Every structure is written in structure tokens, then in C-alpha cells.
Amino acid sequence: MTIDLTDTTTEAIDRALTEARRRLGGMTVGMVLTLILVTDEEGQYDAIRAANQAAREHPMRVLAVITRKPKADSRLDAEIRVGESSPGETVVLRMYGPLGQHADSVVAPLLVPDVPVVTWWPENAPAVPAAHPLGALAQRRVTDSAAAEDPEQVLAALARAYRPGDTDFGWTRATPWRSLLAATLDQEHPTLETGEVQAEQDNPTADLITAWLGLRLEIPVRRTVSAGPGITGVAFATSAGDIRVSRTDGRTATLSWPGRPDRMVALHRRETAELLAEELRRLDPDDVYAETLARLKPAGADLVEAGP
Structure with a gap:
């Protein structure tokens, strides 16, 4: 089931998730974690596919965060996928304008209660993952230095910024x-x-x-x-x-x-x-x-x- 919401709110997204689960007879108690996936339009397909494949082993809610058009008016669009390619849920959040600078305030209400949170940057790892607003929500923070233009420099930066819970592919x-x-x-x-x-x-x-x-x-x-x-x-x-x-x-x-x-x-x-x-x-x-x-x-x- 796929639900598209344009110019929406986190409250509306949560209601849509609840209704989708009701229709499919599922419950969030089956989720073992929430994965926050920080990506862009170019990389989102491969990253979401990998997350959905991993969800077959770890049922989870995937929150894919994509920021677009920073100079546009603030707007939140959401694409909800439930019961398609994995036992979990996938919510693609596209944030426009200044809203993208406060992605954590959008993501936090959508975390599955009482389960661990993992934040994954398939590309463009932040200088200090634990200090990133979306990294601060997580117990585990995953980067991929090999995806950078200069992997050695990124790895050296990750070494200087390491906090317990950080890891790298x-x-x-x-x-x-x-x-x-x-x-x-x-x-x-x-x-x-x-x-x-x-x-x-x-x-x-x-x-x-x-x-x-x-x-x-x-x-x-x-x-x-x-x-x-x-x-x-x-x-x-x-x-x-x-x-x-x-x-x-x-x-x-x-x-x-x-x-x-x-x-x-x-x-x-x-x-x-x-x-x-x-x-x-x-x-x-x-x-x-x-x-x-x-x-x-x-x-x-x-x-x-x-x-x-």
C-alpha cells in the first residue's frame, strides 16, 4: 500500500500510518527499531531498497529524509509505503525550504516508541555524526567513508569526532x-x-x-x-x-x-x-x-x- 501526502504534517502522517496498519492488520509492536535514512533524490532509491532488504531480518520503520530547494517556502511531502517490499514501514519525507534545517523536529514524532533508533548516512557523512540533529536522536550512527570523494580524509575526521555508537561501513x-x-x-x-x-x-x-x-x-x-x-x-x-x-x-x-x-x-x-x-x-x-x-x-x- 502506498499513500502520498502533499503539504502535510507529522500528525497527518501518523494518522495515515495507523490507518494503513489497520487495513493490513498489522501493528507497530513488530518493529524492532527505527532507521533514519539521510539521503537525496539521486541516492534515495538504492538506499531505501537496501533498507527494505535489511528489514526482512530487522522489521523496522524507515524514515527517509530528503531536503530539497532550501530557498523555497517550507513544505513537507510524504510518501508512505506499508506492506510492499518488506515487513516494515517506509516513510519518505521530502522537506522544502527552511523546514529542512529542522528535520529532527519532523522526524522525532514519527519514531516508533520504545525501540532503538539508528541514523544512516549512505553518503555525505557529517563532520560529527553524534552532534548532527538527526544523529543526536539515535543510539547508533552509521556512515560510509568509501562513498566520499576523499575517503581517507573523511575517515580521519570520523576518528577525531568519534563518540560511542558511531560506526562506518x-x-x-x-x-x-x-x-x-x-x-x-x-x-x-x-x-x-x-x-x-x-x-x-x-x-x-x-x-x-x-x-x-x-x-x-x-x-x-x-x-x-x-x-x-x-x-x-x-x-x-x-x-x-x-x-x-x-x-x-x-x-x-x-x-x-x-x-x-x-x-x-x-x-x-x-x-x-x-x-x-x-x-x-x-x-x-x-x-x-x-x-x-x-x-x-x-x-x-x-x-x-x-x-x-
Whole structure:
């Protein structure tokens, strides 16, 4: 069911949501959270689709906030979608004129009562997510530094502005790599001397993995540039030879260990919906992410071209 409201109010939107649920026989008690999605017209389709896919695992109310025409008269238009592509609800809020500067006052009355709130910026992360009016409404704030023109600078800014509850898809993308590397080094291995992370130039996930490895292993770990896609390899130098994980196709990795046959491991690059669903599984502060951010070196430090 889709309901379009033009030049409306939050009260009218809430009434329309209640009526839509009544017609479909649903109730808000099935919602486990509210997702505030801060986007624009260009990015709203992909972002809402990803949120609706994640809602199959986490039934939620999605409030997509789009600000338009800042010099126009204040106006609020809403598009309500209930019972379509997900078990949750989606409300697209288009705010015109000065109203867009007070989006939090529009969003707050539409939050599902007594459930956590997550704010997600698919692009254009604010300098201080926790201080942003829509970020201040949330227990969890999700950004994506990889979507920025200068991911390293954005990641450095996020590191300076970190508050408990912040996270970034650059860190979420690191989960499969961190799991594989932890499992690899969990078995008996020669003493590690140095480490290397190979990836495309503007890849914040590689920067975070480099910082994480240096923090956990307490060895020098350098970040080098490869042709991609994404992260193409992680290697550790030992007296017995290199322990190496190589992934050149973005799908399957090869684990090489001195004196052992190579082993293939599934390591595919994940879609946005998978990343969002992972972040919505945990709403408590990510202490490891905070420690890793604090370990980050200035943007561009020790970045060199990888050898053949």
C-alpha cells in the first residue's frame, strides 16, 4: 500500500500510518527499531531498497529524509509505503525550504516508541555524526567513508569526532577479512615479523585493517597500493616464509602458508543491504572500532605502491 501526502504534517502522517496498519492488520509492536535514512533524490532509491532488504531480518520503520530547494517556502511531502517490499514501514519525507534545517523536529514524532533508533548516512557523512540533529536522536550512527570523494580524509575526521555508537561501513566491510585473518593466526604459526595490506588507493577498509593488525599483533604493518578490486591481499613475513591471503577477483581468496598446500576461501565483496543488516544486529558501542580509529595514521602516511 502506498499513500502520498502533499503539504502535510507529522500528525497527518501518523494518522495515515495507523490507518494503513489497520487495513493490513498489522501493528507497530513488530518493529524492532527505527532507521533514519539521510539521503537525496539521486541516492534515495538504492538506499531505501537496501533498507527494505535489511528489514526482512530487522522489521523496522524507515524514515527517509530528503531536503530539497532550501530557498523555497517550507513544505513537507510524504510518501508512505506499508506492506510492499518488506515487513516494515517506509516513510519518505521530502522537506522544502527552511523546514529542512529542522528535520529532527519532523522526524522525532514519527519514531516508533520504545525501540532503538539508528541514523544512516549512505553518503555525505557529517563532520560529527553524534552532534548532527538527526544523529543526536539515535543510539547508533552509521556512515560510509568509501562513498566520499576523499575517503581517507573523511575517515580521519570520523576518528577525531568519534563518540560511542558511531560506526562506518568501511569497518563493516572488514568483518570477513578480520574473521579470516583471526582464524588463520589462531593456529600455531612462526613468529610474525612484519605485515602488509594491499588494496586500491582510496579504500578506508584497508586503512582500518592495517591499523587493527598493528594494534592487535604489535608488529609494523604497512599499507600498499594495488590495482584492486578492493583489498587484494594481506601478508605476514616470518622466518619460515610469508603467510599470505590473496584475493584478486573480489570473490575468492587463496590462503598460502609455508610448507602447506594453498587453500581456497570464499571472501566475496558484500552488498550494501548485507552491511546494513550486520550493523543492525548490534546496537551497543563497538569498542574495537573505537580503538582501531584511534590507531589510524594521518591520511596517506606510509602509502606506497605494491610490488609485482
